Amino acid sequence: xxxxxPEAFWRCKAHYLARAVLQQRPALIFGTGPVGKALARSLxxxxxxxxxxxDLDPRKIGQMIYGAPVLDRQxxxxxxxx
Numbered sequence: 001x002x003x004x005x006p007e008a009f010w011r012c013k014a015h016y017l018a019r020a021v022l023q024q025r026p027a028l029i030f031g032t033g034p035v036g037k038a039l040a041r042s043l044x045x046x047x048x049x050x051x052x053x054x055d056l057d058p059r060k061i062g063q064m065i066y067g068a069p070v071l072d073r074q075x076x077x078x079x080x081x082x
Contacts, residue, residue, distance in 0.1 A: 006038065014042030026051035032060050032070055040066055052076065 026049040050068035054076040
């Protein structure tokens, strides 16, 4: 049933993350694959802004996805708390 499909799961998760964890801060998403993008879309639908992505693939680092930069792990750690 569609109510129990992957998109419904991400909407539910994003709803509670947006209210409990990400009220006043942008999200940092680990992974730019389909799972990370599904979570990001659901969070943005809840009004959460994206700070950045973190990925290991050197071909993706430096790109912009949904208006947020893709960082490597070291740069993400260096930016933590900013």
